[in-house]
Amino acid sequence: MPRHLETAAVLKALAEIREVQGLVPPMESAKPIYRDGALENRTLDTLVALLRSDWILSVQGYFLNHRPDSAYAQLDDESKVQDLVYCLASSVIPDLHYEDPQRKARGALTSTRVDFSSRSARMLVEVKLATGKHQAKKVEAEISEDIVKYGRHRSFDILIFFVFCHSYAFPNPREFELGFTGSQQIGGHRFQTLCIVRP
Numbered sequence: 001m002p003r004h005l006e007t008a009a010v011l012k013a014l015a016e017i018r019e020v021q022g023l024v025p026p027m028e029s030a031k032p033i034y035r036d037g038a039l040e041n042r043t044l045d046t047l048v049a050l051l052r053s054d055w056i057l058s059v060q061g062y063f064l065n066h067r068p069d070s071a072y073a074q075l076d077d078e079s080k081v082q083d084l085v086y087c088l089a090s091s092v093i094p095d096l097h098y099e100d101p102q103r104k105a106r107g108a109l110t111s112t113r114v115d116f117s118s119r120s121a122r123m124l125v126e127v128k129l130a131t132g133k134h135q136a137k138k139v140e141a142e143i144s145e146d147i148v149k150y151g152r153h154r155s156f157d158i159l160i161f162f163v164f165c166h167s168y169a170f171p172n173p174r175e176f177e178l179g180f181t182g183s184q185q186i187g188g189h190r191f192q193t194l195c196i197v198r199p
Helices: 005-021 041-052 055-066 078-092 133-151 173-179
Strands: 116-118 123-130 158-165 182-186 189-198
Touching: 041 078, 041 158, 041 189, 055 078, 078 116, 078 123, 078 158, 123 133, 133 158, 133 182, 133 189, 173 189
Parallel strands: 123 158, 158 189
Antiparallel strands: 116 123, 182 189
């Protein structure tokens, strides 16, 4: 049973999606791989491959064609994209927590609230929605801010940004990804960032 009540509620709500679309293996069969107490990179590689794939478009297509009245037929709200990404990612990393508040960094007045986190994978995931040029600029500013904000926490080694474009062609998506993918260091904390723009 998940540690957070919100995580448990989301898992319950998304069980039907997982059952209907059948594209992601059930959580029980997707065990993380550990070696010397650390999560092996193959688990992270699997997650990245799934995020880069057409999975989310296939799920949206299913809802458009078979459940047009479903909220997931139009991924026009960031929370809907978060739900689907959580459903996908939790099938690979079972200890993923939904919107897990991070502790306050030294000198911070407030805690931060990352979309998803995994202690075993030492990973944070942030989902962003771009619906137009103005929103894309806002996403760019948020990612820059998130790198600094989350970088103050030493509980992770990788921070993944998943940017979903709804009815919008993101300009130069590969260049944008490269600009936010790489090694970072904030206050002595070294970590990796990875940016994925879909579709």
